[in-house]
Amino acid sequence: MRRSLDAAGEDDLVRRTAAGDRGAFDELYRRTSPWLLARLRRRCADEDVVADVMQETYLAVWRAAGTFAGSATSGSGVGWLWTIAAHRLVDAFRRRARQNQLPAVALTETVAPAAEDEVMAARVGQELEHALLVLPPEARQVLQAMVLDGFSVRETSLLLGVPENTVKSRARRARLALREALS
Amino acid sequence: MTTHPNPAVIARYADPAAELDEVTVWSVEVHLEGCAHCRALVAGSTADDTRSLLARVAAGLDDGIAAGPAPVRRPRWSAARHRWVVWHLMPWLTMTVAVLACAVLLQALAPGLPSLVALLAPVAPLPGVAIAWSRRHDPAWELIAGTPAAGLTMLLRRTAGVLAVVVPALALASTRTGTSMALTLLPCLAFTAATIALGGFVGVRLAAIGLGAVWALAVIAPAVATAELPAVLRAGSSPGWALLTLTLAGLAVLRADNFRRLSSHN
Amino acid sequence: MMRTVSADETAPTTHPWAVHAQELRVRAGRHLAVDGLDLALGTGVHGLLGPNGAGKTTLMRALATVVKPAGGRLTLLGEAVDGRADLRRVRRGLGYLPQQFGFYPRFTVREFVEYMAWLKEMPKSAVPGAVQRAIDRVGLTAKAGARMKTLSGGMLRRAGIAQAIVNDPAVLLLDEPTVGLDPEQRLDFRELLRDLGVDSCVLVSTHLVEDVVVACTDVVLINEGRLVYQGTPDDLMTQGGQGDAGDSPAERGYSALLRRHRAEAGR
Secondary structure, three states: OOHHHOOOOHHHHHHHHHOOOOOHHHHHHHHHHHHHHHHHHOOOOOOHHHHHHHHHHHHHHHHHHHHHHOOOOOOOOOHHHHHHHHHHHHHHHHHHOOOOOOOOOOOOOOOOOOOOOHHHOOOOHHHHHHHHHHHHHHHHHHHHHHHHHOOOHHHHHHHOOHHHHHHHHHHHHHHHHHHHHOH | OOOOHHHHHHHHHHOOOOOOOHHHHHHHHHHHHHHHHHHHHHHHHOOOHHHHHHHHHHHHHHHHHHHOOOOOOOOOOOOHHHHOHHHHHHHHHHHHHHHHHHHHHHHHHOOOOOHHHHHHHHHHHHOHHHOOOOOOOOOOOHHHHOOOOOOHHHHHHHOOOOOOHHHHHHHHHHHHOOOOOOHHHHHHHHHHHHHHHHHHOOOOOHHHHHHHHHHHHHHHHHHHHHHHOOOOOOOOOOHHHHHHHHHHHHHHHHHHHHOOOOOOOO | OOOOOOOOOOOOOOOOOEEEEEEEEEEOOOEEEEEEEEHHHHOEEEEOOOOOOOHHHHHHHHHOOOOOOOOOOOHHHHEEEEOOOHHHHHHHOOOEEEOOOOOOOOOEEHHHHHHHHOOOOOOOOHHHHHHHHHHHOOOOOHOOOOHHHHHHHHHHHHHHHHHHOOOOOOOEEEEEEEEEHHHEEEEHHHHHHHHHHHHOOOEEEOOOHHHHHOOOEEEEEEOOOOOEEEEEEHHHHHOOOOOOOOOHHHHHHHHHHHHHHHHHHHO
């Protein structure tokens, strides 16, 4: 049993979780939680919020795995995990927004890639990376939220604490700048 | 994505205190989502506080799982079944099939009569189509009417469900009584298309009632009175029916917009 | 897994109101239940108050694009809603809980919400997560696998709310959502309402003035199909005097406004 769990991919683990296999679920947690935690931490600096979102996400995975595994076009299990976490993160922001205490967004200072990072492989694509560098930081932030994280305009606006129309105009600007840089 | 990021970069990514420029974060995240090997590296480079946080969440999960319901494995076809089978249609479809069975029986008892199956074929799908998407008969109408899928999509989907029952039943009835298959199925399809095309203007229910009444008065009644099969159902008229079906289906598609709009009928 | 962001999605929002009705008239049967109503709603939770027969439910149905207005103008999310429009786009951004809703009794809660998510044309991959989230948000987690016909009135109501919010609607219409909820569930529901109002336009019809005061940012009072009053709950409370009927400042404000409106109409 142990061996077969080790060999199983994440998608397989989700399928087994759907059948109520607690071992598979724990293995899924063991493998994916450090990654999810790191990713959430880069978006929200409040540890308690992150911990809550993590817990809600994995509980949702446990409960909804059946539907996910049963749908004909189940995409990647890891991508699914992120989608759930992303929406729950926005929910946490919503809760805070109405109590007027937004959790601090982990805003990385825009530093140029350090020398050792330059040699990093697995790029989004060399040109795209350069194009991203020339974007103003706020436009890049919007692009990250919408394209990489899959948030909607409304969710992005909540997450970054700027009005929807500002999100939209930044996204449009980013689009134009990217098109120019890539051509 | 064939090459992996430098493990040192991944370690810096996993450490929330470490500085990493956004562009690198971006490409690391894209990579991590698709690469189990590098996700394992993230897991390997966790600090103590991270491990304690993960353990805390895990303990919370234990409680949550113990308190809540277990995952429900869904039967394989349940989604498709819920989307295509409409339960409130069942009694009507049962009735349609029963009427056809009676027609077959009657035909066997009184072979002198004109083919009842052929006479009934055009109107057989009408009751089902009429109530497939109707305010009066669908209990969830109010909920569904405000969704983007309401309208033509919904009507066509449910009509397909009706035809999936009626067409095989008619085919069986026609082989049993020796009636021409083409002259049974083509009029059935033609009337279905006509109901939808006309329904775009006056509502499907009214269209079905109107067409059914016209057929009963103009064709069924004289045929029963004279005990003779009318000209429109005799051999040789099937090309005409095929043409009619195509024309009406085309017309229904052209009028598709009517169903997407708000309307007071249906 | 990067998402494609369409140009459509980032087109600037030009409409100032999520819901905008001008001189709106809607028939309920032969009776003109909404008769010349002007209403503009933005982001937030709006409580819709009014006596029985004021036209609340008919207004809700018109806003939900279930019935066709008999006259006037209605714009939802910047798009005109009338007999000529293709409504699919607008409807994707709507959530609606009817006052009474039928359902297919054999469905489980999860299947019901999932079916509605599918009808709302949500992306397939988003459905399982969104369904679980909606069920969690209304507090039906433990009942997700129960068949609809086995649910109590309050649970049915909550299942109805779950289907309304499953697509994260920009405009959410809830017709008497608190009917059948016990006091504790009502408190939870108010919390949910406040969360929802942060970034969407929520219109809640109710006959409980207290619900509106506690959970809404804005009060809309209609009578005989017309707008009587629109203002904040605090302002509503200042409208009433000692002589007006009611056990709380808000109730007294409510009856004072109605009394004045009736007196004006009677003149």
